[in-house]
Amino acid sequence: MIDLHYWPTPNGHKVTLFLEEVGLPYRIHPVDIGKGAQFEPAFLKIAPNNRMPAIVDHEPVDGGAPVSLFESGAILLYLAEKTGRFLPGDLRGRAEVLQWLFWQMGGLGPMLGQNHHFSQYAPEKIPYAxxxxxxETNRLYGVLDRHLADRAFVAGSDYTIADMAAYPWIVPWEKQGQSLDDHPHLKRWFEAIAARPATKAAYAKAVEANPNHGQPMSEDAKKVMFGQTAANTKR
Structure with missing residues (x-):
């Protein structure tokens, strides 16, 4: 059994995408980040960066004590290696997946996250930001669109953890000021993933965990989310 400490953020969706694809048994523990649940001591023991998501695998392949992990990219890699799914075993295939997984973790996610913040949540609109x-979001969409021109998925003909990592960040494309019609290869890829039964099941978990998912963030939640310092996140 895997315990998934989760809130329906793009990084949280990555893990449910994988788990729904492979059918591993898991249970969701909602962590309401708008109310500060990510700062509770029990959660910080497994996720010291107080971010979504984190897992505890109670049945690791070595048969030892439970394994806890934070950071969505590390979780995807761990689960892929645990199950032997969605990560090629050959040198070149594995390298292709990993370089795009790290591209998402180091570029696509952080840059689109800043897009969301300044366009959707910042208390004042700063035109330059x-x-x-x-x-930058448009540039990154273009990188992915060009890459997908001659392949079905990010790492080639097969769906992998590289796709699972990128897809949730593209879901809110309208809020990011983008049009998928401007990126036809990206749009084709996006629609193919959206149509997968596991993707639909994974996104259904969002509303189960947070019935208010998709609603505007409250001012109190913004204070919790965007007012963090080293001092005020201690518990």
Whole structure:
């Protein structure tokens, strides 16, 4: 059994995408980040960076004590190696997946996250910041679109953890000031993943965990989310 400490963020969705694809038994423990649940001592023991998601695998392949992990990219890699799914075993195939997984972790996620913040959540609209991150989002969409011109999925003909990592960040494309019609290869890839039964099941978990998913963030939640320092996140 895997315990998934989860809130329906793009990084949280990555893990449910994988788990629904492979059918591993798991149970969701909602962590309401708008109310500060990510700062509770029990959660910080497994996720010291107080971010979504984290897992505890009670049945690791070595038969030892439970394994806890934070960081969505590390979780995807761990689960892929545990199950032997969605990560090629050959040198070149594995390298292709990993370079795009790290591209998402180091570029696509952080840049689109800043886009969301300044365009959707910042208390004042800063034109330079919005323009900066909308343009960078567009550049990254273009990178992915060009890469997908001659392949079905990010790492080739097969769906992998590289796709699972990137897809949730593209879901809110309208809020990012983008149009999928401007990126036809990306759009084709996006629609193919959206149609997968496991993707639909994974996104259904979002509403189960948070019935208010998709609603505007409250001012109190913004204070919790965006007012963090080393001092005020201690518990």
């Amino acid at each position: 919005i323009d900066r991150y909308v343009k």
